[in-house]
Amino acid sequence: MAEPRIYIRDVKASDRRELLALNLASRELHYPWISPPLTPHMFKVYLRRTQRDDHAGYAICLRQNHEIVGVININNIVQGALRSASVGYYVAQAQVGQGYMREGLTRIKEYAFGELGLHRLEANIQPANKASIRLVRSCGFVHEGLSRQFLYIEGAWRDHERWAAIDDRVGLT
Numbered sequence: 001m002a003e004p005r006i007y008i009r010d011v012k013a014s015d016r017r018e019l020l021a022l023n024l025a026s027r028e029l030h031y032p033w034i035s036p037p038l039t040p041h042m043f044k045v046y047l048r049r050t051q052r053d054d055h056a057g058y059a060i061c062l063r064q065n066h067e068i069v070g071v072i073n074i075n076n077i078v079q080g081a082l083r084s085a086s087v088g089y090y091v092a093q094a095q096v097g098q099g100y101m102r103e104g105l106t107r108i109k110e111y112a113f114g115e116l117g118l119h120r121l122e123a124n125i126q127p128a129n130k131a132s133i134r135l136v137r138s139c140g141f142v143h144e145g146l147s148r149q150f151l152y153i154e155g156a157w158r159d160h161e162r163w164a165a166i167d168d169r170v171g172l173t
Contacts, residue, residue: 003063004063004103005062005063005064005099005100005103006060006061006062006063006069006100006103006104006107007061007063008058008059008060008061008072008104008107008108008111009058009059009061010050010056010057010058010059011046011047011050011057011058011059011071012047013047015059015068016040016043016047018067018068019036019037019043019059019068019071020037020038020039020040020043022068022092023036023037023038023090024038025092025093025094026090026091026092026093026094028093029090029091029093029096030090031154032126032153032154032156032158033090033125033126033129033132033153034088034090034153035153035154036071036090050073053077054075054076054077054078055073055074055075055076055077056073056074056077057071057072057073058071058072058073058074058104058108059071060072060091060100060101060103060104062100068092069091069092069095069098069100070089070090070091070092070095070100070101070104071089071090072087072088072089072101072104072105072108073087073088073089074086074087074108074112074116074121075087075088077116077118079117082119082120083117083118083119083120084118084119084120084121084122085112085116085118085120085121085122086121086122086123086124087105087108087112087121087122087123088123089101089104089105096131101135102135102138102139105135105136105139106139109121109139109140109165113165113167113169118167119166119167120164120165120166120167121141121164121165121167122162122163122164123136123141123162123163123164124147124150124151124160124161124162124163125160125161125163126153126158126159126160126161127146127159127160127161133161133163136163136165137163139165140165141163141164141165142163142164142165142166143161143162143163144162144163144164145161145162146159146160146161146162147159147160147161147162
């Protein structure tokens with residue numbers, strides 16, 4: 001079995017320069033799908049959110065040189081009877097098509113179902129974002145429906161397809 005090419009770690013304050021550069025260089029790729037932090041203030045707000053109990057932010061890093069090639073966020077983490085969260089993610093423009101996001105999302109899914117004990121992980125994707133739909137499908141997510149005007153992104157309410165992965169092994173204990 002091949003060694004993993006990436007590892008996942010918490011986003012930290014010292015990542016600010018690298019992530020802002022990645023996000024600025026990848027603006028055309030990300031628009032209008034997501035709004036990652038583009039300024040020091042936006043990064044500070046993002047980092048504060050990831051430090052709450054119901055959110056987490058992870059850098060996808062290359063093993064060979066520790067370069068950040070993408071980010072995956074676990075949002076709206078709810079325990080109790082729901083045991084659910086949603087994921088959001090983005091890759092660097094320079095790394096598109098390398099499979100790093102597939103590896104990262106697979107790891108995050110395992111982490112969410114393992115260490116976090118979640119039962120359900122959702123990905124909400126704009127219907128025209130075919131690359132993201134291919135990604136979640138390849139990671140075992142199943143299409144569940146359309147959520148009209150689901151998220152306000154880049155100045156407009158946008159419809160999203162709801163995709164979910166379920167861990168049937170998790171019971172309430």
